[in-house]
Amino acid sequence: MSKAAITPAKGGLPSRRLISDVIYASGAYQALLKSRVPKRLTHSPIDIFPGNGERADNIYQGHFEFAGFSLEQSNQEPWDAEGMPLAWHKELHEFAWLRDFSANGTEAARRHSRALILSWIEKFDAYRPYVWDEFVIARRLVAWFCYSRFLLEKEESEFNFRFLRSLRRQYVHLSRITKNKELGVDRVTSWQALLYGALSFPDMGKNSGKYLASLETELNRVVLADGCHISRNPERHLLLLGDLIGIRNTLMAANEMVPVAINNAIDRLAPAIRFFQHGDGRLALFNGGLKLPEGYCDNILSLSDATGRAPQRFPQGGFERMKAGRALLILESGEGGRRTDELSHAGLMGFEFSYGRERLIVNCGGVSDPESAWGKALAATAAHSTLGFDNINAVFPPRNTSVEEQSKVIRNEDDGNIWLDLESNGYLETVGVLHRRRLYLDASGLALRGEDQIIPERMPPSGRSHFSLRFHLHPDLSISRSASGKNILIRTASGTGWKFLTAAPRLSLEESVYCSELGERRHNQQIVITGQLIDQEPILIKWALTRLSD
Template sequence: MRWRDFLALRMARFAAPAKAFKSQPDPRSYGLATRGLQVLAGNHLVQGDVVEQGKGVLWGAALDDPETAAELHGFNWLDDVVAVDTPEARKQAQVWLFDWIARFGGGRGDGWAPDVTGRRVVRWINHAILILHHAEPDQSRAYFAALGHQSRFLLKRWKSAHAGFPRFEALTGLVYCGLALEGQDHVLAPALRALGRECQREIAQDGGISSRNPEELMEIFTLLSSVNQAVSSDGDYINPEIIRALQRMAPAIRALRFGDGTMARFHGGDTGQADRIDQALADAGIGSPARQGGAMGFARLSAGGTVVLMDSARLPVIGAPERAHASTLAVEMYSGKLPVLVSMGSARGFSANLHSAARATAAHSAVTIAGASLARFAGSGFVRRIYGQQLIDAPRKITLQRDNNQFGEAVLCSHDGYAASFGLTHSREIAVLHTGAEVQGHDRIFAKTTAEKVRFAAAAADMGQNRELPFAAHFRLHPDARVALDMGDTVASVTLQNGEVWLLRADGLKLTLHDTIYFEQGRLGPRATKEVVATSAVVEYEGVIRWTLSRPA
């Protein structure tokens, strides 16, 4: 803990404690009962290992891991335990909360980062009815005193939260304190002004954020939507910048959703909860349609229920670079409400090796050259918050063109991420026919300039090749899809949960099938799945893979 945080905590202890609610915002945080049952059973995922602490134990071995400690101190688990909706679960949540106050409420422990504190405050206020149900008078006093302590700390230290999602969490917690607690009115106006300034600074004109993490965008939108609702229902003034930010973000969020309502999984984000996203959009009351063509650097193609999203912008170097993935030109695809092409996903909570593997280009439905990624990451072997982390050999130049005609819509994108290593450029054209029954892809690897050709020849020679390098198109499938190779391994038949079949062909190339994994947040282990790989070679400075995914009539 930095010394300024420590000083702010000491000073906060002398602040007048809150004594009651003046008003209580409606609960707007939702959890998953499956995760709640895991927590109640004492099972936690710590750096890829399942720690079994036993029932009734929460503040134990899992706190040795900073990432797990932040999750527990932030009370993310409270939403999930409440979702279990049994008297035993509600009672256990009360026990754990009052135990936290006894152990850490005076400013002790590691759970006092501003973003973690803001996250915790929101959940305490959201679930206050459950927390105070049949609580003893001394427990109620301790609860309100702890909220007052945290409000004072957030007022002093919200600026020390990292810009982006952490700072939005800290300020939202402060707004909740100002709205809900008696004696905390003085924090509301400055918190709303600060939140407005952050909206103006952090939310781009296209509604995106610098981390380019769709799930994080959704989380910020949910926080701002809840603040908007709470302040509006209380009749107080809200900074118009918050309203304008919501208006920019809503079309972007809709552009990054698939048919089942979940978010695209790029740059460390997971799918999110569809019903929670729906509720946030409904609460905001913004009916703007999805941004045409995509948002936040992701190109969107859709027709007949088929949706394809492609990462078509530079990797994020600010915001959360330690979660950036080497996913330029990677695609995700849904047919209706069912996923077809995916990425490995976020390895949050798993080991450092898996975290690094999930960020590699081969972990996405993308193209690799000689098995290499299109970017390297400084310090990618460590799972920790390192803001300002640098990307090495990441794509610098990315081009994007769109085309709509009588046959469908298409996007052509290229990047130079392989130029430094191999002297090669990758261009990918994706087209979706108007019927939605066929997706066409054209991956081209080439060297143009003399300098690029010299670099390519040197790289090939280093690998013992004579002006030839292998490259591969990876097609990662969702675990719920079944796949089999047919027609002499030139066709992959992908069967979705509803029995719908998609046929993958790669211009007569033989396809190979590989076992791989899929990360899904909330599970204590990765799911087994498959990927189809089409392999060709760059010969005399150029190589091409043409492929189609088609749905038979």
């Protein structure tokens, strides 16, 4: 997989001039945001995500690390920082880092938080593109509401007035723009922010029922019947679960009824997160999701009070899970199809495999900005452990298609042994082939065998006949070729040995990249089996990964 460069924004935030930007920045529209400024808030919503006091110290010293990028800023005000990507600016303006200052807990942290907020208000209290976009402003409002008790002074003050006035202006704007947005990506955070305002502003309580109803509708849309989130991003599952726990706890603290839809979503999301957890407790890397710090998943799962076990499969979400002994395989089958606005990564039939706490076969991960060159490269089929054709991305079937067009999955189990038979049309239109993948995991978890069959339905177009079957390897592994050159030997950090073997004539080791955490780009290797379609003859590739005896 080739490397791609990230283009930073120059001169602070990049420029943008949409029709909506012109309207929202106009004096007439800004005048509509004026509203009575409350003297206090009736509630301080609950944020269950843990903060990091050391990170607050770093920010105090002028070290700003967001979205995997670092900035040293001597004047300690980062708003006009140059050379940082848009994802960095967005995370800065979302203010989730307030939880780090709250975790620090000192009076100095409180004063510095207020100073940063006042400097932000000086620059951004009027509409600015990106800073006032729906999902940035919604996350900022959630953070400001949740940490209002930490920020507000006990007596009336200039800070309190300016903070609450800005909070109210942004809240009014968010309530307006949520009315005219079409359904698309997950908007739970927008309804969360509006609900928190209805609970917190003394004169907004009458709106809480309306926003709860909108939140329930959105949850029913974005959490599928099997518990899988429409993004198919494991990290998003976890963050949504944390938000819903915070909403549930906030409603209970305000003596409000918790809707059934929220409790049901929590009960469905928790097993889904367990589905995506490898033996190290961290999440698999599908559709741009990152693995998050150690213990993060278990901490949030414990707060959910949901006890459901990890399911074996997601028929609507399109994933399969094979667990035997200490071995775990998670695969994206594509079953159930995808809507266009749900598409993220083209990893159809890609899988990850781990044994105990050690990962062996992986996907390449993601970055904070999916629109960047790096983001697009990591979303390509070639960045996943699956079949690819000449850098052409596999195509997921659309949702609600006929049975003939959908990915097919057959699962069998016998005495702990597991078989998966899968078929995909992901290259039928572009290349003219079907891809069938058969996986077998024995009951001990010590042997994984696979068969990948490429079945031409017609002659592929010119220049599209070369294929690559990729197995990306975790960077902690030591990789070498056997003396014969026909097998790949793998040794884990703990000293466990594995052997990858195949009868395919063209077997190679190539460079790859691994991005499992923000800012991480580790070199690793990938096993690649290559070949070419000739006439319309089917091709069968058999391979196996087996653990070596001690």
